[in-house]
Amino acid sequence: MTNLPSINDRALTLLKTLVERYIQEGQPVGSRTLARESGMNLSPATIRNVMADLENLGLVTSPHTSAGRVPTVQGYRLFVDRLLTVQPLDTDTVSRFREELAAGQNPDDVIDTASSLLSEVTRLAGLVMLPRRERMVLRHIEFLHLSERKVLVILVINDQEVQNRIITTQRDFTPAELQQVANYLNAEFAGRELESIRSGIIESMQQSRDDMQALMQTAVDMADQVVRSHRESDCVIAGGTNLMNYAEMADVDKLRQLFEAFERKLDILHLLDQSIEAEGLQIFIGEESGYSALGDCSLVTTPYKVEGDVIGVLGVIGPTRMAYDRVIPVVDMTAKILGSLLSPA
Amino acid sequence: MTNLPSINDRALTLLKTLVERYIQEGQPVGSRTLARESGMNLSPATIRNVMADLENLGLVTSPHTSAGRVPTVQGYRLFVDRLLTVQPLDTDTVSRFREELAAGQNPDDVIDTASSLLSEVTRLAGLVMLPRRERMVLRHIEFLHLSERKVLVILVINDQEVQNRIITTQRDFTPAELQQVANYLNAEFAGRELESIRSGIIESMQQSRDDMQALMQTAVDMADQVVRSHRESDCVIAGGTNLMNYAEMADVDKLRQLFEAFERKLDILHLLDQSIEAEGLQIFIGEESGYSALGDCSLVTTPYKVEGDVIGVLGVIGPTRMAYDRVIPVVDMTAKILGSLLSPA
DNA sequence: TTTTGGCACTCCGATGGCAAGAGTGCCAGC
């Protein structure tokens, strides 16, 4: 972000080749290799001088005296911000994403598929935050008499999501009574936002017979729960095992931390929450995320939109040493396709 | 299983202490330790003789010349079949299971909770196979008009499970038309088994208007899918990260194999399928499972029943060196509680 | 016949020294 004072183009080019090389090989890059690789016709000695500068600027570091250099977080930052040349997507991948995502039967399906595809193609862990809707509109409510005092409540929200729950009522309602309550609620509240329904129902509970209140109360509870669960939201993580293939994850302890974070999901969600605010694609590199469990990991995320409104975030998580140039376009494309598939109509 | 010829009680007691000790410490047990631990007032030399016998019988083995002994798979087998003294459950755990499981809002909730509780209490990975029902009865079907040519189909099966899907129809149906089809299907097929509905609907499709066929076809498709997905079934695995705490899982490669098996789920399901036939609690030790990915793992499973019929399997997976005496009663109890909670009425 | 003490033996794991290899830092010369 901050513009570095004394850094010339040559140093930048060398940094770029260094990062690229390190991403590919995963091992410290020495001056000899860099001299060969950079295509700049410079001697190793010159490179060493430049490296010393880059090290002073905090862009690279060596693990020990006689190893090559490795990019620091700041080095990666500069790389992705200013040096990265993004690889074009091959059309096969695009059409594959389009097809497999379109095959989903309902939003949950599509989101699962998105996460799996992301992980499979990038060979990293894919993550998709479930869409949050600004407007949560009750579409339809239905009560189904199961057995004595057991009722199945079905709630349809936003034309897509179906919630269901079994409740035990105080007394046995006849199917006709249930139908009656449902009809009333549908007539009164269908099309209204969940937030506003709560007060509405509580009001009308005053007037209705006492024993109907339990049913209505449940409707309110469920609506509450849907709203709440959508506020704290949730996310789908796929292909965590992919991360076990990387040398930097060889430490079981580190792995455990990471996978525990996956199971908790909370930290991840918090990170995703941050990037939901951002305009476009975002990259968190290593410690930038602020979570030690994501130690040597980077996160590439981008929001996805329905009808111009951001409703969620998706991306991948992998070692800092990931192929950003190939990952970024995949994440980008997935967001676009997912957005278009989730839009109503 | 096969009764071993020359094995006396003393040898068995020593085997028992050896296995217990090894389960606790995770390290080969030497003759000196065993002499102290067994409480039998025998000298290490005597123990060594017995160990040599046990080794000949294939019940224990030493990793190398001057290490103590470690149980073999056969050793564990004999241990769990004949020597194991099961620890009583503490009542706190039981009531905790009861409460947390009863709090589930619908079957899926309950199953997730069961898996999590299993993993948390045993500190292993918990797994629960989704219940398969013999009778799959259509309870209710509903069509909801979303937008032009988009219809949300909701299927309620067995009074508990709700399936939903969004379909695109050939032409736009009015809400009234949709209601009409739903009414017809409910009147005709509610209460009947899914298997038999297929043919019924196809028959009645001959008589109905062509453009209604699409809707009915979808109903058939969904029913098919439900039946099929229940046949190949599915399972919930929780707390895989717990396994990373065990020394025998320190190898990242082994871990990867294991977690990949978790993601595939197929092998696991196949194993669970085997134990669904069995009468009660079953233990697969190490290679007995037949899957190399489960190399040093054991599986403790037990079927759970609803109204006397086995409808699923649950259990835990962990290192062979697990505390069987504590794990077994937990698995057992979970199955009982889960069964009672899933029963209708 | 069974148990025991003793003793030689084996193997692991930690430690240290050694040499090769890789890469750096610095300096003097171009």
Add this chain to the structure above:
DNA sequence: GCTGGCACTCTTGCCATCGGAGTGCCAAAA
């Protein structure tokens, strides 16, 4: 400002060594 050269450092692999732990076997004791 670039380059070659040289000394220096650090890792890695290898080998030898040594103490500890535990076994196997044998001969004596119970």
